[in-house]
Amino acid sequence: MTWILFSIIFILLASAAYAAFRGAPWVPTWKRDLRRIEKLAQLKKGERFIELGCGTGRVCRHLAKRTEAETFGIELSFLQWAVAHFLSLQWKTTEIFLGDVFNHNLSSYNVVYMFLMPETYKKLRDKLTSELQSGARVISYVWPIPDWTPSYVDRTEGSPDIYLYIKK
Numbered sequence: 001m002t003w004i005l006f007s008i009i010f011i012l013l014a015s016a017a018y019a020a021f022r023g024a025p026w027v028p029t030w031k032r033d034l035r036r037i038e039k040l041a042q043l044k045k046g047e048r049f050i051e052l053g054c055g056t057g058r059v060c061r062h063l064a065k066r067t068e069a070e071t072f073g074i075e076l077s078f079l080q081w082a083v084a085h086f087l088s089l090q091w092k093t094t095e096i097f098l099g100d101v102f103n104h105n106l107s108s109y110n111v112v113y114m115f116l117m118p119e120t121y122k123k124l125r126d127k128l129t130s131e132l133q134s135g136a137r138v139i140s141y142v143w144p145i146p147d148w149t150p151s152y153v154d155r156t157e158g159s160p161d162i163y164l165y166i167k168k
Contacts, residue, residue, distance in 0.1 A: 027055075027115070028055055028056065028058055029058055029059055029115050029141055030159065030160075031058070032159065033141070033156075033159055033160070033162065034058070034059065034062040036154050036156065036159070036162055037059060037062075037063075037113065037139060037141070037162060038062065038063060038066055038067070039154075040137070040139050040152070040154060040162060040164045041063065041067075041111045041113070041137065041139060042137070043063060043067040043068075043069035043110070043111060044067075044068070044069065045067075045068035045069065046068075046069070046070075047069045047070070047110040047111065048069065048070045048071075048072065048108055048109045048110050048111075049063055049067075049069050049070070049071045049072065049109065049110065049111040049112075049113065050071075050072040050073065050074065050104075050106065050109045050111070050112055050113070051071070051072070051073040051074070051113045051114070052074060052101045052112060052113065052114040052116065052124070053074070053075060053076070053101060053114065053115070053116050054073025054074060054075045054080075054084055054096060055075060055077075055080045055084065056080055056083045056084045056087060057073045057075075057083075057084030057085075057087055057088050057094075057096055059073075059113055060072065060073040060084070060088060060094055060096070061087060061088055061091070061094065064088065064091040064093055064094045065091070068093075069093070069110075069111075070093045070094075070095075071091070071093060071094045071095075072094070072095050072096070072097065072109070073088075073094075073095075073096045073097065074096070074097040074098075074099055074100075074101050074104050075096065075097070075098060075099075076098075076099065076100055076101075078098065081096060081097075081098040084096040085098075101124070102123070102124075102127065105131060106127065106128065106131040106132055107131045107132065107133065109132070109136065110133075110135075110136055110137065111136070111137045111138075111139065112128065112132065112136065112137070112138045112139070113138075113139045113141070114138075114139070114140055114141070115140075115141035115142060117143075118143045118146070121140065121143060121144075121145045121146060122146050124145075125145055125146065125147065125148065128145075128167075129167075132167045133167070134167055134168060135166065135167065136166070136167045137164060137165065137166055137167075138164070138165040138166075138167070139162060139163070139164055139165075140162070140163040140165070141160060141162055141163075142160040142161065142162075143163075144161075144163050145163065145165060148165055149165075150163040150164055150165055151164050151165055151166045152164040
């Protein structure tokens with residue numbers, strides 16, 4: 001029995017470590033910044049929002065409660081995905097995918113949110129450019145996307161910057 005428990009814990013930790021290696025360690029978006037993100041997203045009924053590297057799905061759940069948009073999250077770590085999936089079950093307009101953001105097609109989303117490591121933004125830049133439709137919004141928490149000019153930067157004293165990009 002001890003061996004089984006050890007194996008399960010090892011798999012969960014390995015999954016989290018791999019997710020951190022691929023894009024970002026799990027650091028949740030601050031709760032106090034959720035309204036700022038909501039304001040920048042300007043989600044309308046029928047629009048689709050995705051949180052890349054959603055962790056426990058905090059942003060997805062917040063937007064599911066406060067908008068009429070469909071919200072999605074994608075997470076590589078099995079443990080965080082399981083928590084996000086469980087916590088989002090109460091909203092029919094929310095779905096959490098287990099997978100790698102680099103293998104997920106982004107063309108059907110109106111708003112993409114990400115709080116990843118800066119080097120991951122460089123890797124995602126071409127994917128976002130090629131897959132997102134004109135008018136799609138990209139929201140980046142803390143770090144700007146290299147070589148992109150933001151349409152707006154939300155600067156609030158005592159909080160991280162939040163960057164809004166609108167694809168032309």
